[in-house]
Every structure is written in C-alpha cells, then in structure tokens.
Amino acid sequence: MTALPSARLMCAALLLTGSVAQAQITSPPLPGARPKTAATVPVRPALQAPAETANAMAQPERLALQSDLAWVGQYNGAITGDVSERMVNAIKDYQKLKGGKPTGVLNPQERVVLAETARRKQDSVGWKIATEPVTGARVGIPTRLVPQQSTDANGSKWSSPNGTVQVLLARHKEANPTTAALADREKKEPQGRTIDYTVLKPDFFVLSGVQGLKKFYIRGTFKGDEVRILTILYDQATENTVEPVVIAMSSAFTAFPAQAASPPPRRNVDYGTALVVSEDGAVVTDRDVTDGCLAITIPGLGHADRIAEDNDHGLALLRVYGARGLRPLKLGDGATASTLDIVGIADPQNQGGGAAVSSVKAQTAADGSDRALSPPPAPGFSGAPALGPDGKFVGVALLKQVMVAGTAAVPGAQAVLVPAATVRAFLTGNGVSIDGKSSDAKAAALRVICVRK
Numbered sequence: 001m002t003a004l005p006s007a008r009l010m011c012a013a014l015l016l017t018g019s020v021a022q023a024q025i026t027s028p029p030l031p032g033a034r035p036k037t038a039a040t041v042p043v044r045p046a047l048q049a050p051a052e053t054a055n056a057m058a059q060p061e062r063l064a065l066q067s068d069l070a071w072v073g074q075y076n077g078a079i080t081g082d083v084s085e086r087m088v089n090a091i092k093d094y095q096k097l098k099g100g101k102p103t104g105v106l107n108p109q110e111r112v113v114l115a116e117t118a119r120r121k122q123d124s125v126g127w128k129i130a131t132e133p134v135t136g137a138r139v140g141i142p143t144r145l146v147p148q149q150s151t152d153a154n155g156s157k158w159s160s161p162n163g164t165v166q167v168l169l170a171r172h173k174e175a176n177p178t179t180a181a182l183a184d185r186e187k188k189e190p191q192g193r194t195i196d197y198t199v200l201k202p203d204f205f206v207l208s209g210v211q212g213l214k215k216f217y218i219r220g221t222f223k224g225d226e227v228r229i230l231t232i233l234y235d236q237a238t239e240n241t242v243e244p245v246v247i248a249m250s251s252a253f254t255a256f257p258a259q260a261a262s263p264p265p266r267r268n269v270d271y272g273t274a275l276v277v278s279e280d281g282a283v284v285t286d287r288d289v290t291d292g293c294l295a296i297t298i299p300g301l302g303h304a305d306r307i308a309e310d311n312d313h314g315l316a317l318l319r320v321y322g323a324r325g326l327r328p329l330k331l332g333d334g335a336t337a338s339t340l341d342i343v344g345i346a347d348p349q350n351q352g353g354g355a356a357v358s359s360v361k362a363q364t365a366a367d368g369s370d371r372a373l374s375p376p377p378a379p380g381f382s383g384a385p386a387l388g389p390d391g392k393f394v395g396v397a398l399l400k401q402v403m404v405a406g407t408a409a410v411p412g413a414q415a416v417l418v419p420a421a422t423v424r425a426f427l428t429g430n431g432v433s434i435d436g437k438s439s440d441a442k443a444a445a446l447r448v449i450c451v452r453k
Contacts, residue, residue, distance in 0.1 A: 050104025345383025
C-alpha cells in the first residue's frame with residue numbers, strides 16, 4: 001500500500017549494547033630506536049543498524065510488527081513484511097511517544113505493549129478479514145464501525161447506522177482498462193471531489209482527498225476486463241479513529257485472490273487446558289478449543305458439557321457431572337507483574353504423548369484488561385491458569401491465531417491473558433459458586449479434549 005499523507009508515523013526499538021573489544025595499535029619503529037611496547041586501545045565495535053536487526057527477524061514477526069504499528073496510527077506503509085526506512089522511523093517515533101530511547105528496535109516489554117495496544121484497537125472496531133460474497137475479493141472490515149451490510153449484483157456496501165463511515169466494494173466490466181483512465185474517472189465522479197493524493201501503478205491506483213464533509217480513500221485495480229474498486233468514506237470528525245483502520249483495510253484488500261480466503265481448518269481432535277473452579281464440576285477453558293465438538297472429554301473425569309461461553313473474551317464454561325475429589329483453584333487476584341507462570345498441559349504432539357502438567361514463563365503488559373503474552377505457550381496450554389510471582393491466580397491464558405492487516409498469511413499463534421476479574425465475572429454471571437480454596441494450580445489444571453470427527 002502506498003502511504004497516506006495524513007497518517008501519523010510512529011515506531012519503537014530495542015537497545016543494543018556492544019562489548020568493548022581490545023585491539024593493539026603499534027607505530028612504525030624509527031631507525032635505531034628500541035621497539036616500544038604496543039599500546040592497547042579499546043575499540044567499540046559498530047552496533048547493528050535497526051534495519052539489519054529487523055531483517056534478521058522472521059517474516060511473520062515483521063508482518064505482525066508493521067501491522068501493530070499501523071493499528072496504533074504510527075505506520076502508513078504497505079504491510080508486506082519488507083523492512084524500510086519508514087518502518088524504522090515509525091519504531092523510533094513510537095519509542096519517543098512512550099518516553100523511551102529511540103533506538104529503532106523494540107525491547108521485549110515494548111513489543112508486548114505495542115501488540116496489546118494494537119489488539120485493543122482491532123477489538124474496538126471489530127476487525128475481521130472476510131470474503132465479499134459477490135466478487136470473492138478479500139477485505140478487512142471494521143464490523144463495529146460499519147455493522148450494516150447490503151449486497152447487490154455488483155458488490156457490497158458496509159455502513160455505520162448514521163452513515164458517518166461507509167465502505168463500498170464495487171465491480172464493473174470495461175474494455176481495455178488502464179489504471180490511469182480508471183483513476184481519472186474516479187477523480188471526477190461524483191462532482192466536487194478534491195484530490196490531495198494520487199498514486200498510479202500499472203496494476204492499481206490510489207486516490208485520497210475530500211468529498212463534501214467526508215474524507216475518502218479509493219483503491220482500484222483490474223484483471224482482464226473486470227474492474228474492482230474499494231472506496232472508504234468517513235466524516236472528518238472521525239479521522240483519528242478511522243484513519244489507522246483505512247491503512248489496515250487498504251493493505252488487507254485483495255481484489256483478485258488466488259483462491260478464496262478461508263480460516264485455518266479446525267483439527268479433528270483439539271487439546272486444551274481446563275481450570276477447575278468449583279467442587280461440583282465446573283471448569284473454565286478456551287471457547288475456540290471446545291467449539292463445534294461432537295464430544296468433549298476430560299481424561300479421568302469423563303464427558304463434559306459446554307453450558308456457557310463468553311464471546312468477547314474467548315472463555316467457555318464446562319460442567320462435569322458426578323466428579324469427585326476436585327480441587328478448585330482459589331480465584332483471587334495475584335500480584336500484577338510483567339513475568340507470569342502459565343500452568344497447563346501441552347498438546348500430545350508437543351510433549352511426546354505425555355499428559356503431565358507443566359509450567360512455562362511468559363511476559364505481559366501490566367494493566368487490568370485482556371493483554372498479550374509473549375512468548376505464546378505451546379499448543380495445548382490454551383485455557384491454562386496464569387500465576388503471579390506470589391503464586392496466586394491472575395487470569396487464564398488463551399492462544400489465538402495471528403491476524404495482521406496485510407494480505408500475507410502469518411503462521412503460528414499469539415497469546416492473551418484474560419484477567420482474574422473477568423474470569424470471576426463470567427463464572428458468577430452463569431451461576432457458578434466460586435468455592436476454590438486451593439493454591440495448587442497444577443492440581444486444578446486438567447486436559448480437555450475436543451473430538452470433531
């Protein structure tokens with residue numbers, strides 16, 4: 001995507017430190033002079049440039065970094081994973097905004113905070129990647145900003161209830177189209193458009209400007225004789241909210257995908273971790289792990305029924321009937337800290353078929369909302385309890401698929417922490433008597449198995 005002139009650029013970075021090397025420097029001897037002992041002078045090796053550090057990252061990490069910077073309104077370039085001066089400058093600006101040293105490379109804590117801030121932005125607008133039903137084009141839609149959708153033979157329109165934000169994807173047939181001709185027509189229709197930015201490429205064009213009281217952004221392309229144009233209109237008063245979303249939508253737009261976009265296929269057998277929360281058989285776990293199951297089993301206890309779910313936070317409430325000897329964990333608030341212990345049971349494929357409870361470390365931003373965990377624990381840990389440094393319960397860890405604004409697919413998962421207060425509210429809201437007194441998280445962590453085939 002080509003940069004939007006009105007978007008802010010910001011960025012963040014990791015402080016690199018180099019060790020001091022020792023080198024010997026010896027002056028040439030004068031005739032007849034006795035050799036002098038060589039002076040030892042400390043030489044500081046050159047630090048690795050921020051761009052070199054970024055290039056050393058895996059492609060999925062760079063994609064996620066660019067996407068997160070775009071979502072917080074600091075990066076307005078194409079989300080491709082390619083390293084650029086714009087990306088490095090965005091990192092530096094982000095660091096300065098947060099009061100840090102603008103090194104151009106994010107340290108682990110800065111990266112966690114950035115990821116969590118971006119995820120909140122996505123959640124706040126209801127960001128979804130969807131396939132438009134008429135054209136098959138891949139589009140990113142802020143579903144909370146534009147919840148109303150209508151479709152006709154030429155495409156789809158999404159809009160806010162009061163029309164302050166509108167998204168239109170339209171197609172039409174045209175003989176021998178060119179991006180120059182298409183852009184020239186869009187500049188004139190409708191009348192009264194003021195263009196402040198134009199990009200023409202052989203395979204796409206971009207326009208932005210003002211149309212009455214609204215700002216607009218247009219991205220168009222063609223294949224053969226079919227033209228597809230994405231238009232985003234938004235009131236100028238909504239610019240601060242909508243502009244980062246426009247960047248994400250432009251990068252996510254794939255007018256002619258090679259194949260229909262689809263979510264990763266669900267596994268026939270899924271493994272997660274469930275947390276015992278009451279003596280009468282109530283357990284809480286990951287909603288996604290237990291979604292669409294023909295049977296849910298907890299080894300040693302038998303069948304479990306899914307009786308409630310929390311769509312906003314990704315939790316599911318299960319009930320095991322007739323269970324005895326359960327040791328529910330006390331769900332008080334543990335001490336807030338940047339490093340937590342995640343107690344769970346890894347997927348059998350990730351621990352040689354074993355079923356032992358284990359503990360892994362993860363870092364998190366210190367606030368009270370759902371927030372990112374880094375690094376993500378192994379598959380199977382989704383639904384696991386997280387403990388603070390005092391050993392007390394601070395929340396439930398969930399694994400989720402990575403979703404970036406750009407068009408490239410990103411493998412792997414990200415992890416979030418659902419805080420203790422949110423877990424308790426979900427349980428009490430569904431009539432669960434929270435009676436846990438145990439401080440033994442390993443005794444309260446159980447494997448949950450979903451069978452879909």
